[in-house]
Amino acid sequence: MITAYPITLAQAADARAIAELSRDAIERGLSWRWTERRVLRSILEPTVNVAVARREGELLGFAVMQYGDEDAHISLFAVRAAERRTGLGSALLAWLEATATIAGMRSIRLEARAGNAPAKAFYRHHGFSESGTNPGYYEDVEDAVRMVKQLRPSALPTAMPPWRPTP
Template sequence: MKASQPFLDVHNQDVRVRPLVEADLAAVMELECQGHSHPWPKSTFLDCFKPNYRLWAAERGDELIGYAVVAYMVDEAHLLNICVSPRVRGQGVGRWLLRHLIAVAVSDGMEQLILEVRVSNDAATQLYLSEGFSEIGRRAGYYPDGAAREDALVMALRFT
């Protein structure tokens, strides 16, 4: 992917992506609990407000409808958490947010973006594949799943 590649060609021109700030955490926690079976605690989000992290908020009007947390490690970006409000899923908001964070990572000189996704999360896996990611591995028992654990697919998108 090249830094000049357009990333704003989905049908959500009314969605704005901006840096996430600590004042957003109440809305983030609400979405986190709606969107994940095992939500992060607020303390985990607070730990991400450091220079090597990029936190993004997607909003429509004044409403936070999604967010993403990315960690930068040397030349690699790692998507740690991405969530879209259940009310707007399937409308391209996740794609919009993903393309934004990719464009910024490219601009920041990262060479690739990696992520983990639950093996059962077909919608997210298909989104990542459609955006050029490839499966590079699997982490056994990575995600909590009730009394058991669920595997994660490890996916990567090389920028160079």
């Protein structure tokens, strides 16, 4: 456990609750793309972590993050409405950041709905900055704002000598 909240990896049985929270909290006004089946695929995918916070078995929040060769990408992130502003989102994000740092990721990236002021404020609070927009990204209903947090420098210092095997 990395934070004060018990954050664990999701199990297959969490897929339905995650999908329903995504539909209600993230995908409202759009087609429901993160169905139970898609969430289940992410839970089983080796390059993806689906993290959940629970209380007495009930799902309070979750995050889905994909780990690439260099950068990690948050695909989905939500906290139940009744649990917001209690630090739960911060605990989930701290868990993601810790795992991405340990995995050697250079940055964490994500897209948020341009009109999602709470999400943008949340990520800014945690050191993310806006790096651009994707017009019409959400089914031409809404633009996306891209956000990024650098975890380590993107390149090795140029002054560093090339590695040579010792004779």
